[in-house]
Amino acid sequence: MLEVNYIRENKEQVIHGLKKRNFTAGDLAIIDDILRLDDNRKSIQTELDALLAERNALSKEIGQLMQSGKKDEAESIRQKVAGLRDEAAVMESRMSENREQLQTLLYKVPNIPNESVPAGSSETDNEVYKAWEKDLPELSGEALPHWDLAKKYNIFDLDLGVKITGSGFPVYRGKGARFQRALIAFFLDRATAAGYEEIIPPLMVNEDTARGTGQLPDKEGQMYYVEKDDLYLIPTAEVPVTNIYRDVILNESDFPIKLTGYTPCFRREAGSYGAHVRGLNRVHQFDKIEIVQIQHPDRSYDTLQEMLAHVGSLLDSLELPYRILRLCGGDLGFTSALTFDFEVYSAAQKRWLEVSSVSNFETYQSNRLKLRYRDGKGTRLAHTLNGSALALARIVAALLENNQTPEGIVIPKVLQPYTGFELLN
């Protein structure tokens, strides 16, 4: 979330940013509400602190009087302090009420979009940041979508997943399973080669962790929740991996922190059906390799570019045609300041599939995480960034479709050492 002081000092900028997220004049009233509550909080605190200071001083006096045997004097002060206590109790409850209200409002304010974020209300307004310059692959009339290819070559089975679990839980088999494992290993190797530390995190997280990266309270319905133990299944490795640095104070020399993690990802994605979401296009469980960086605020946008280049190089290696979009204000995630989406072209479906999302959260997550660094004068919030590198299910879909031949599916060269076969048939 945003810091109140930031909102106070950059009010015009904040309002400008929220407008880009299509806040109406009515919605924007929240900003003044926040500032008013914060003013209120300050004045209550000043009053309360003074009261407590007096109480502490008098209490100390009582102690001294008691020790020197002046019981009567102590008794009279004691009565005075008892009154102070009641006053303080009232003020404390006003204080906590006020703090709760303020917190609730702050949770409702999304991150301020970066200057470069285009205006717009939906995904159709996203800007093509880097187009695909070469020709798009064309397949013959017999080309099959990946769900048909999966049946033909026994790569994955969604019906079997329904039997075992429910819809949207694919079962990968044989060479399909091996292909999956090859992609994971390839992506992890490339990430570690690029200097990211490999992490295997827990797949379930507690409430504090889910709150730290912003899944709570905004996206509660997206996560599977294990009620008995009060745990959430992770929707992305971003959640447990970034939270490694929750409540941490770094030194400037620690930057950049680069982490990567492979995990299955669980998403409820309630209420989406149709041709659009067939096959692997949208499932409840999929594998993803995530890259996370924690960086000095002055360098986070360079880091974002570095991460874009990393994801791009993976797609280049896999010989997949892709384009990069800069998300508009209306499509930008709640916690993000700037997000680039990578889309891969699926020749059989004749559409672009989102395979990666790379974002700079600036201080929005770190404020919740209390992730700071020392800069000589005091502590400041660090910047957090993350990106998929890459999400498997849709990459698999695109590779199956684009690389299909009458003999089988051609495995990209870079993956062959991992699969042990050149043709998936």
Add this chain to the structure above:
RNA sequence: GGAGAGAUGGCCGAGUGGUCGAAGGCGCACGCCUGGAAAGUGUGUAUACUCCAAAAGGGUAUCGAGGGUUCGAAUCCCUCUCUCUCCGCCA
């Protein structure tokens, strides 16, 4: 799951109602000492909020978390979480 013990600063560890944001040690930083180092020695070394135009300097809170008793809580009481030991179960 059952029984017991415990949770104090970056780390170890003292502290059972007032003089405790907290002894002592380690670590770290800076200085002295030294040809240089080690040893020795001196000083400093949490976070958040807040007051002040700012600096300096005040104030408040924080001893796992939350609540309570009290004029006053690291210390007493309650609830929760976590850790350790033993037993049970188990990949």
